[in-house]
Amino acid sequence: MSTPDLAVYARDGFLVLEGFLPPADCDVLQARAAELVAAFDPGPVRTVFSTRDQGHARDLYFQESGSAIRFFFEEQATDQPVPLALNKIGHALHDLDPVFDRISRQPRLAELANALGFAQPLLLQSMYLFKQPQIGAEVGWHQDATYLHTSPSTVTGFWIALDDADRDNGCLTVLPGAHRGPLRQRFLRENGRMVIRTLDATPWPDIPPVALEARRGTLVVLDGLLPHASAPNRSSRARHAYALHLVDGRADYPADNWLQRPDLPLRGFA
Ligand code: FE2
Numbered sequence: 001m002s003t004p005d006l007a008v009y010a011r012d013g014f015l016v017l018e019g020f021l022p023p024a025d026c027d028v029l030q031a032r033a034a035e036l037v038a039a040f041d042p043g044p045v046r047t048v049f050s051t052r053d054q055g056h057a058r059d060l061y062f063q064e065s066g067s068a069i070r071f072f073f074e075e076q077a078t079d080q081p082v083p084l085a086l087n088k089i090g091h092a093l094h095d096l097d098p099v100f101d102r103i104s105r106q107p108r109l110a111e112l113a114n115a116l117g118f119a120q121p122l123l124l125q126s127m128y129l130f131k132q133p134q135i136g137a138e139v140g141w142h143q144d145a146t147y148l149h150t151s152p153s154t155v156t157g158f159w160i161a162l163d164d165a166d167r168d169n170g171c172l173t174v175l176p177g178a179h180r181g182p183l184r185q186r187f188l189r190e191n192g193r194m195v196i197r198t199l200d201a202t203p204w205p206d207i208p209p210v211a212l213e214a215r216r217g218t219l220v221v222l223d224g225l226l227p228h229a230s231a232p233n234r235s236s237r238a239r240h241a242y243a244l245h246l247v248d249g250r251a252d253y254p255a256d257n258w259l260q261r262p263d264l265p266l267r268g269f270a
Contacts, residue, residue, distance in 0.1 A: 004115050004221070013179030013226035016212060017112075020219035025103055026162045029242055032099040033128045037083050040071050063194065065091050066125065066259035076135040086130050087137065094126040094244060095264060104244055109158065110269035113246055116156065116221065120249030122266040124148060124155070125259060129241045131170045136233030138170075141204060145224035146185045146196075148259060150251035153183065155224030161214040162240040169239040170230045172212040172220060178205050179226035188256040 009015045061070060069089060077085035094104035104123060113121040125148060130136065148155040165171035182200040189195075204227050212220055222228060224245075233239050247253065249268070 004112065006116070009116070009221065009223070012174075012176045013223040014174050014176070014212070014228075015221040016214065017219040017221070018215060019217050020108070021103075021160050021217045023217060025106075026160075026217055028099060029103055029128070030162055030240060032097065033089065033240070034083065036069065036089060036097070037071070037086065040082065042071065042073075042082060063189075063258070067092050067095075067261040067264040069093055069096050074130075074132060074135050075137055077132075080132070080135065084132055085135075086132070088130060089128040091125045091127060091259065092261070092264065093128060094123050095267065100126060100128075100242075103242075105269045107269075109244075112158070112219075112221070113156075113269065118154075118156075118246060118248050121246050121268050122249050123244060123268065124247050124266060125243075125245040127243045129239075129243060131230070131233045131239035131241065133169075133233060133236050133238055136170055136239060138232040139230045141175075141227050141229040143179075143183060143185075143225050143227055144222065144245060145183050147187050147257075148224065148245055148247065149183070149186055149188075149257055150247050150253050152251055153224050154246075154248035154251045156246045157220075157222035157224070158244040158246070159220040159222060160242045160244075161216050161218045161220075162242055163238050164214070164216050165218075165239050165241065166213045167211050167231070168233075168235040169237045170233040171214060171239070172222075173209045173229050173231065174212060174222075175204060175207055175227045176210055178207065179223040181205060181225070181227075183225060187258055188254075189258055189260075190256065194258055 072087045074087045093100040145153045
């Protein structure tokens with residue numbers, strides 16, 4: 001692995017590492033996700049994941065997904081077959097599925113975490129993101145630390161394109177440098193329910209958003225405080241991605257974070 005440019009990362013709050021994941025690994029993740037989907041029986045109720053509608057937040061299926069492999073549907077899915085109707089699979093693929101475990105804990109990812117300054121990297125959350133053709137929903141502007149908070153903030157995303165991602169199929173969009181602003185909101189557990197609390201009403205800075213078009217295999221490192229979003233996918237092309245979120249074990253992990261793993265201790269790369 002070439003040394004990541006830490007000065008650029010500190011300046012921008014993100015790093016784009018082209019060709020990080022070999023095509024064979026992209027193939028393996030996509031094939032394994034397809035197997036998991038084929039084995040998934042949705043039953044009569046489809047659990048939607050939406051960043052706009054917090055109705056899902058009351059759903060235990062979501063609340064307990066931090067230590068499980070669970071399937072969430074697109075809001076706009078109607079009569080699509082399940083493989084074309086899912087929004088994502090989450091959130092413990094990296095611990096519970098041997099294939100995702102192996103790819104997520106490969107030495108190059110451990111080296112990257114080490115180079116970024118993690119002393120005790122913990123693999124907290126994994127998501128297989130489908131961003132389906134035609135119906136893949138927008139993800140609104142947010143900071144990942146809203147969902148995965150530590151004190152101090154250490155959450156870092158490794159977002160890996162498994163298909164070419166561009167403006168037409170909903171690539172990542174970022175506000176470069178805006179990770180130096182405050183954490184605006186927290187999504188947390190309160191009396192068994194999920195709520196959003198505003199910590200700081202500072203608006204996003206008025207700087208032009210940058211679309212991160214990314215070829216398959218590109219890894220984007222995202223500082224947990226960097227505002228980012230992605231447009232809906234209105235194209236006929238899928239935009240699969242795999243996102244892994246790390247925290248540092250030295251930081252305090254609050255008991256009111258939505259993601260709790262009472263029966264599944266967090267692990268690092270070993
Ligand atoms: Fe995010």
